[in-house]
Amino acid sequence: MTETIKDRAKASGPNRTRGPGSPESAKGKPKRPSASANRTALARIKRDRMLLLLALPGMAVVAIFHYFPLLGNVIAFQNFQPFLGISQSEWVGLDNFAVIFNGDPRFLNALANTLIITLIQVVFVFPLPLALALLLNSVLSERVKRGVQSVLYLPHFLSWVIVVALFQQVLGNAGMLNTFFREHDMATFSIIGVPELFKLLITSQVIWKDTGWGTIIFLAALSRVDMNLYEAAAMDGAGAWRRTWHITLPAVRSVFILLLILRLGDALTVGFEQIILQQGAVGKAASEVLDTYVYNNGIVGGNWGTSAAVGLVKGVVGVVLVLGANKLAHVFGERGVYSR
């Protein structure tokens, strides 16, 4: 992502070519016909053995737990039997994808729920951190601002189990709110465990947990805005809204678009832990999403092949969405996640 810019800055930096033996001098100018360019790979590996050794454990984990499992996706094309393993299981071509393309009702239900939840979250939840950041940015007292930030960051560090438990204790039938209503002889109401309200419930949980944390990146972008711009705008008689519109918002635009693209990449991934924890109370019709479908159908239900097929399609769609959104960002002259 940041690599190209960084390297260019490095290669042209003034203090980067100190002595021919310094490791940096070999980088950035590949066409130099000196001894360093002729070094064989073996010699370079030997020279960098300490660095490579330092990187080894981390790279091994990345290889084993991020890249190697990709191969496991072949079971999407198999009638996979756990006791036979990948090598012995029967190949079935695209049969497993039939659940998707023939419209298995359970799959369609999961897909519909996923898309609805994504839509709600992108439209209503996604802009909230920016709004909150603008609000915080306009707070006069630095001390108040920092205090509020400390409080609002906290829920991000709580696990979904804790968040769901807290929501139950506050909003549940025997929870705080209903206890209070009963005390004062008012009608109680139920939010937890009602299928019709489930999407509202999980949306409010997401807002509670991560809105504050989401402001960090916007506040950072805002803190980098040159104060002279505001001063100049004030001199020219721009009011509060004009200053916001012409200076503040453009300053956060690229960050906003970057985050939106990454969010789109997760369009088919909606809160697995959060939902699986509450699925028992509301039933699958309202709460099944693609991730829980893969879990319930595959690991719990033993339909490994079809679940892997759904997971594979979901992963591919995610990558395509990121690449597509990034392309679109380039068309509109934004930098996007990575440069062209």
Next chain:
Amino acid sequence: MSDITVTRSNLVFGRPSLIARGGRAVVLAVACLAVILPFIAVISTSLASQEEISRAGGFVFWVTDPTLDAYRAVLSGGVVTRSVIVSLGIAGVGTALSVLCTIGLAYALSRTSMYAQKPMLLAVLFTLLFSPGMIPMYLVVKQLGLIDSYWALILPVLINAFNVIVMREFFLDLPAELMESAKIDGAGEFLVLTRIVLPLSKAVIAVIALFYAVAYWNSFFNALLYINSPEKWPLQLVLRTYVVNETPMGVDDLVMEGSALPPQVAIQMAILLISVLPMLIVYPFIQKHFTKGLLIGGVKG
């Protein structure tokens, strides 16, 4: 100090009217209360006695006569104690290993001259864009014989690419002269890392360590997938069973002898609070580093 900030805010937003300021204050206050109030209620209820709970009809918002009975019961050596030890162990071992591996990888990737640096960096970056999928991941963990082993909660999440990138950016921002002069003095890469880079990087290491520790402490999904024996459950699974699913705690789960059981609500709230406590203790010390640590990776990326 306050003079500067007042001018700064006035520049950003103009001089706000009284109503606008009041409106902002209300919004922020409501947001803060929405975070704080549930905690106060949880703490109060966990400390409440049976009489107080029945008087309040289930939930105690402000405890008047606190008792530690629920904590005593929960931590007397039963299910909760065991899972707290499991979670602490996983968080401790996991965080130590993760931080070491992340430092090594991030430092190597920050040396742009290193052999194969570019492909390795790309390989790490790509993991941010895709995940292998739940089923293949399960098969790999199973293949490695890690099912029902504590290592299944550590190894698959040992390296977080985002943390590697943040730390690498931090290393790249350190003054290059320092490292080069050390090298001229004959120090190898390992000495440069341990004697020069690491002492300058305490803030970012603290933040990254917190991120890893939180991830391990909160480990729920992997535990659900990979841990079959209830006696190996980490705290989050216990929390789900006894608080979210409201399975009542019996004498067997608590290892209590003789005395009466504290109220179930108090027990549940005690478990909930125990699971939040480490976070609440560590958080204030590290919180001030967030912005610094995150911005490096965030805005530039």
